[in-house]
Amino acid sequence: MSRTRRTSEGHGRAGSVLSGIAVALGCVLFLGGFVWGAVVYQPYTxxxxxxxxxxxxxxxxxxxxxxxxxxxxxxxxxxxxxxxxxxxxxxxxxxxxxxxxxxxxxxxxxxxxxxxxxxxxxxxxxxxxxxxxxxxxxxxxxxxxxxxxxxxxxxxxxxxxxxxxxxxxxxxxxxxxxxxxxxxxxxxxxxxxxxxxxxxxQPGPLKPMLTAVVVGAFLVLVGAAYGPIAQRARRSRTRSAEPARA
Missing domain, CATH: 2.10.109.10 (Umud Fragment, subunit A)
Incomplete structure (x- = not known):
């Protein structure tokens, strides 16, 4: 296995770990913000x-x-x-x-x-x-x-x-x-x-709750999107490297 390939796989594993952490943290913030809001606030018409x-x-x-x-x-x-x-x-x-x-x-x-x-x-x-x-x-x-x-x-x-x-x-x-x-x-x-x-x-904690929900949603989307983006990038690098090996 070439050094370039090993480096690429190492980066891929590290990216997958970071992606998983981002999704997990995003879920905690997103769901936590909603639960926090449901406990503290009551909607009225x-x-x-x-x-x-x-x-x-x-x-x-x-x-x-x-x-x-x-x-x-x-x-x-x-x-x-x-x-x-x-x-x-x-x-x-x-x-x-x-x-x-x-x-x-x-x-x-x-x-x-x-x-x-x-x-x-x-x-x-x-x-x-x-x-x-x-x-x-x-x-x-x-x-x-x-x-x-x-x-x-x-x-x-x-x-x-x-x-x-x-x-x-x-x-x-x-x-x-x-x-x-x-x-x-x-x-x-x-x-x-x-x-x-x-x-x-003073205003209640509504703004921190909304911030937690928005940041959580962002992290989930970024983390979930990493896999397809990284896979496409690896395929592109592989195709670029094939003529050089020939």
Missing amino acids: VPTDSMSPTIGAGDRVLAQRIDGSEIKRGDVVVFQDKSWGDMPLVKRVVGIGGDRVACCTDGKLTVNGKKIEEPYLQGGQSASITGIKSTTVPAGRLFFLGDERSGSLDSTVHLDDIQHGSVAREAVKGRVDAVAWPMDGMLPTPTGFEQLPGGIS
Whole structure:
């Protein structure tokens, strides 16, 4: 056996080993990303336009399964409260226990007297709300508004109840991180609330999960493609070498 042939076979075996490692690692990342996502996130379909333009009717969202005690101002959450109806609802948290919420001052929502910039609203305005009288959110509860302020059935329609339109933190089922369909991606960061005590929530692990899935798929494809490509390359080298031996 010629030295050239032995070298070629050695390279082929090393390539096969690397190919197998790439496929195995790719499968781990790809399947692991999906399993991780299924454990951490729950998909929901939004039934109305009350969160427009951030989320439209019929959009499919991904909500991270977190405890209601972790929710902060500005979060978009899925919650269910029987006094609001039987189905899960999607709204934005604008006040937490102890906050004084009102609207509008210079067209802006105020929380504890601070005007809140809300660029995620249509035109960036809150003035379409007919008005929220100054309301203090009870301890352990959350005050919700829809991003479509003029038509959302949110805390503003429950202001006269004993809890001033608020909902218990325990009613929260998850925090929405992204719109999965249509593929609008991650929700905008609610920066208008970050100067208030407690700040705002950081995004969940959705991006690392998607990265794991994409990288895993790439490694599987590259590893699987190595065999046919390497075989074709060996045949080409063999045909090129035949005239030289003659």
